Amino acid sequence: MSNVLFIGDKNYSSWSLRPWLVLRWAGIPFEERVLRLDQPGYGRQEIAEVKAVAPNGTVPALHADGPMDRLVIWDSLAIAEWAAEQVAPGVLWPEDAALRAQARSATCEMHSGFAAVRRDLSMNIRRRMERAPEWPEDTRRQLARLDALWSDLRERHAHLGPWLFGTRSIADAFFAPVATRLRTYAVEGSGIATAYRDTVLADADFLAWQAGCVDDRGEASGHPVVDGLYR
Ligand SMILES: N[C@@H](CCC(=O)N[C@@H](CS)C(=O)NCC(=O)O)C(=O)O
Structure with a gap:
């Protein structure tokens, strides 16, 4: 078993980006699973797939490896605080x-x-x-x-x-x-x-x-305006 971070679409899910970066910066291994949020129940925290992994019906949610059972953490700041406790002081919060x-x-x-x-x-x-x-x-x-x-x-x-x-x-x-x-x-x-x-x-x-911000066709340059990076 490994840590699993459930996230939304990488292009849009600002809440998901935060703990994803924190876990990467901490060097904590995790598997990511992207859940589609454009489903019935969105905005009401009623998406069935999300509720199956997070009790409050929102992503991000981390299912962390625990000694006994899976530990479910369902808020971006709570995930970040958990990560800070897994690593040495000074890695994720200033030491001072x-x-x-x-x-x-x-x-x-x-x-x-x-x-x-x-x-x-x-x-x-x-x-x-x-x-x-x-x-x-x-x-x-x-x-x-x-x-x-x-x-x-x-x-x-x-x-x-x-x-x-x-x-x-x-x-x-x-x-x-x-x-x-x-x-x-x-x-x-x-x-x-x-x-x-x-x-x-x-x-x-x-x-x-x-690099994971691709559109439904799997293309990175999904936007018609000006996209210097992806064009
Ligand atoms: N306080 C939460 C907010 C998370 C949140 O609002 N996530 C949005 C996606 S970016 C969500 O899952 N929305 C589903 C819904 O509203 O039904 C956190 O920091 O993790």
Whole structure:
């Protein structure tokens, strides 16, 4: 038996991307199983196939190897925390306690916030818009908050490395879907935030996920707008 991570479509499932990256970054072996979400029950957490593996009816869900039985973990942050406990301190959260508390704050802000960004900039990794649309006021405010947060963390931790807290952490995995959204919707950010976005988008494990963003015909360039990477 091995760890099995149940995920949604790699092009669209922003929640799934986060723990997938965390497990890869931790070097924890797992088998991935993609479940189709375009099925009856979607949006109501009633997809039968998903409910069969996750009690709350959402992906991601991890079925982890346990000494006695399978351990089911049905939330992206819970999976990330479980992963952090499987590896040495410092691998997935900063080793320094103050940095770790801040990394958790940033991660939780993403996990429970940015609702307007999620609403208006849904993840679609293959898609490229040429120009950003006019955003509603709440979306503009949240995009500004995101830029300020990334810029502040990058300025303070630049001496430790190129990630939000210097070395790669769970916080970076939680912001990875946003990095793709900023690229998809041609959002112009500050220089420092854009450089961080590009660090995430150039990560080898992120690129491995992106390579799986194929459409129903198995083609990677599914979008008609401008797709520099896949065309
Ligand atoms: N809080 C959950 C949210 C997961 C979530 O909303 N997943 C979406 C797909 S990206 C889902 O499974 N939706 C199924 C539905 O709403 O029926 C987590 O962080 O894991």
